[in-house]
Amino acid sequence: MNLRRVMLDVDKARARPDMIEIAAAIEASPGVQAVNITVKEIDVETVGMEVTVVGEHIDYDALITAINDTGAVVHSTDEMVAGTHIVEHVPRAR
Amino acid sequence: MNLRRVMLDVDKARARPDMIEIAAAIEASPGVQAVNITVKEIDVETVGMEVTVVGEHIDYDALITAINDTGAVVHSTDEMVAGTHIVEHVPRAR
Amino acid sequence: MNLRRVMLDVDKARARPDMIEIAAAIEASPGVQAVNITVKEIDVETVGMEVTVVGEHIDYDALITAINDTGAVVHSTDEMVAGTHIVEHVPRAR
Amino acid sequence: MNLRRVMLDVDKARARPDMIEIAAAIEASPGVQAVNITVKEIDVETVGMEVTVVGEHIDYDALITAINDTGAVVHSTDEMVAGTHIVEHVPRAR
Amino acid sequence: MNLRRVMLDVDKARARPDMIEIAAAIEASPGVQAVNITVKEIDVETVGMEVTVVGEHIDYDALITAINDTGAVVHSTDEMVAGTHIVEHVPRAR
Amino acid sequence: MNLRRVMLDVDKARARPDMIEIAAAIEASPGVQAVNITVKEIDVETVGMEVTVVGEHIDYDALITAINDTGAVVHSTDEMVAGTHIVEHVPRAR
Amino acid sequence: MNLRRVMLDVDKARARPDMIEIAAAIEASPGVQAVNITVKEIDVETVGMEVTVVGEHIDYDALITAINDTGAVVHSTDEMVAGTHIVEHVPRAR
Numbered sequence A, B, C, D, E, F, G: 001m002n003l004r005r006v007m008l009d010v011d012k013a014r015a016r017p018d019m020i021e022i023a024a025a026i027e028a029s030p031g032v033q034a035v036n037i038t039v040k041e042i043d044v045e046t047v048g049m050e051v052t053v054v055g056e057h058i059d060y061d062a063l064i065t066a067i068n069d070t071g072a073v074v075h076s077t078d079e080m081v082a083g084t085h086i087v088e089h090v091p092r093a094r
Helices: A019-027 A060-069 B019-027 B060-069 C019-027 C060-069 D019-027 D060-069 E019-027 E060-069 F019-027 F060-069 G019-027 G060-069
Strands: A003-013 A032-042 A046-055 A073-083 B003-013 B032-042 B046-055 B073-083 C003-013 C032-042 C046-055 C073-083 D003-013 D032-042 D046-055 D073-083 E003-013 E032-042 E046-055 E073-083 F003-013 F032-042 F046-055 F073-083 G003-013 G032-042 G046-055 G073-083
Touching: A003 A019, A003 A060, A019 A032, A019 A046, A019 A060, A019 G073, A060 A073, A073 B019, B003 B019, B003 B060, B019 B032, B019 B046, B019 B060, B060 B073, B073 C019, C003 C019, C003 C060, C019 C032, C019 C046, C019 C060, C060 C073, C073 D019, D003 D019, D003 D060, D019 D032, D019 D046, D019 D060, D060 D073, D073 E019, E003 E019, E003 E060, E019 E032, E019 E046, E019 E060, E060 E073, E073 F019, F003 F019, F003 F060, F019 F032, F019 F046, F019 F060, F060 F073, F073 G019, G003 G019, G003 G060, G019 G032, G019 G046, G019 G060, G060 G073
Parallel strands: none
Antiparallel strands: A003 A046, A003 A073, A032 A046, A032 G073, A073 B032, B003 B046, B003 B073, B032 B046, B073 C032, C003 C046, C003 C073, C032 C046, C073 D032, D003 D046, D003 D073, D032 D046, D073 E032, E003 E046, E003 E073, E032 E046, E073 F032, F003 F046, F003 F073, F032 F046, F073 G032, G003 G046, G003 G073, G032 G046
C-alpha cells in the first residue's frame, strides 16, 4: 500500500522537544517528503499540534516511532490517504 | 457502469482494526485507485470515519466486503459518482 | 435545446432500490455522461438524495422515466442548465 | 452594447410552463449561448427561479419577451454585465 | 494614472432609467472595457445598485457624468484600482 | 530590502482630497506598480480607507509622504511583504 | 532538514522597532526568501504581529535572533513546514 498522507494529533511538553526537532525527525522518516506542524493549543504544560505528513510509501510505524522518540506523544491518527494520488476528504452533505 | 467515487460512513472499534489495515484493504479492492479515511468522531468504544474512495469501475460489492472483512462496519453510503468523469455535488439554492 | 445539467431531488425507500441501481439507470439514460448521487437525509423509511446529472443533449423525459422505473421517486427539478456550456448559478447580491 | 450576462428573478405556476420549456425559449433567444435556471422557492402555487443567462450581444427585450411568452413572469433584473468580458460583482468592504 | 477599476454605489428611480441604459452609457464611457451592474436593494421608489467598472485609463469624471446623465445618481465611490494591473483588496487580519 | 506590498489604514476628509488624487499620488510613488483603495467607512466628516499597494522596492517613506501630502492621513500600517515574491498571511489555526 | 516556512507570533513596542526594520532583518536572515508581517492587534503599548516566513533551509535560530535583535519579541512559533515542498495544514474534520 502506497501511504501518501497522514494527519496526526501530537502533544509535546512546552519545554522539550522543540518543534524543529519533531520536524527533523518526521522529515527523516522513511517515505516522508514534507511535513506541516501547526500549533492548535498552548497550555501551561503542553503544546497541542496537528501534524500533516505527505510522501510516497510512508512507513507508518516508523513515523510514529520517530515522533515518540523525540519525546512528543502521538494522540491520534486523524486521516490516512493511500493509493495513486492524494484524495481530499469531501464533507458530507448530510 | 463506471463507478468512479464512493463515500462511505464506516465505524470501527477503537482497538482493531487499525486504520492502516482498512486503508490497505480498500486500496487493494478491484477498481480502487486511492482512498481518504478521515476520522469524524472518537468515542470510548468506537471511531467514526468518513471514507472517500476513487477509482475506475470500482467493484462496489467487493469494496463493502473488503471493509467488513477487516472488522470495520459500513454504516451507510453517502455518495456515488458514475460516468465519464467525477461530477461534484452542487448544493441546492433552495 | 442542448440540456447539459439537471439537478433532481429524489427519494427512495431504505431497502430498494440500491443507490447503485439508480446510478446505473441514470448513467445509461440518453445523453448522460456522469451522475453524482448525494444522500441528504436518511429517515426510518426513506433516503433523500440530491442527484446531479451532466451530459450533452440529455433526454429529460427519458431521465425521469429511468429513475422512476427503478422504484425511486423524482420529487422536484432544482436546476437546469442548457446551451453551449455549463453556466453556474450566481447567488444574488440582494 | 455587448450584453454578456443577465440575471433575472422569474416566477412560474407550479403546473405550467415546465422548466424545460423556459430553458428552451431562453436558449433560442437572440445572442444567448447558455442558461442556468435554479429553483429558489417552491410554494403551493408558484415556483420562484433565479435565471442566469450568458451570451454575446444578448437581445434583452427579446429575452424578456421569450420568457413571458412561455407563461412565466419576469419579476426583476438582478444583474447586467456588458463589455469585452464578464466582470464579476465584487462585494463591498463596507 | 491608469485607472483600471472603479466601484460605485448608484441609485435609480424604479421606472427610469432602465438598467440597460445605464449599462450602455457606462460601456461607452472613455477607457471602459466592461461593467457589472448588480442590484442590491429594490424599494418602493428606488433601486440600489453596485456598479463595478473595469478598463484601461478609465476617465473617472466622464464616467460619473455618463451615469448621472442617464438620470441615475452616483452615491459614492467604494473602490479605485490603478496601476499596471488590478490589485484586489486584502481583508485586514485585525 | 525588496518591499513588495504594503497595506495601510488611511483616513481623509469627506470633501478633499478626492480618492483619485490619492490613487494618483500613490501610483506615482517610487517602486509602486498598482494600488487598491477600498472604502471601509463613511462618517459625517471622514472616509476610512484600506489601501493595498504592490510593487518592487517600494520606497516606504516616500509612499507615506506622498499620501500625507494629499491631505489624507496614514493611520497605521497593517501589513508588509518583502522578499523574492509576495507571501500571503496564513491565518493561525489557534 | 529543509525548513521552508515558519509562522511566528511577534510583539513590538508601538514606537520602535518599525515594521520595516523587522521586515529587513528577517529578509536578510539566512535561507529566507520572503516574509509577510501582518498586524493582528494594536494596543496602547504594543503591536501584535503574525509573521509568515518562507524560504529554503531557513536557519531557525538565526531567524529568531535576527527578530529579537531588532527589539521585537518572538512570542511563539505557530507553524513549521519542512521537506521537499510546502504542505498546507489541513483542518481536522473532527
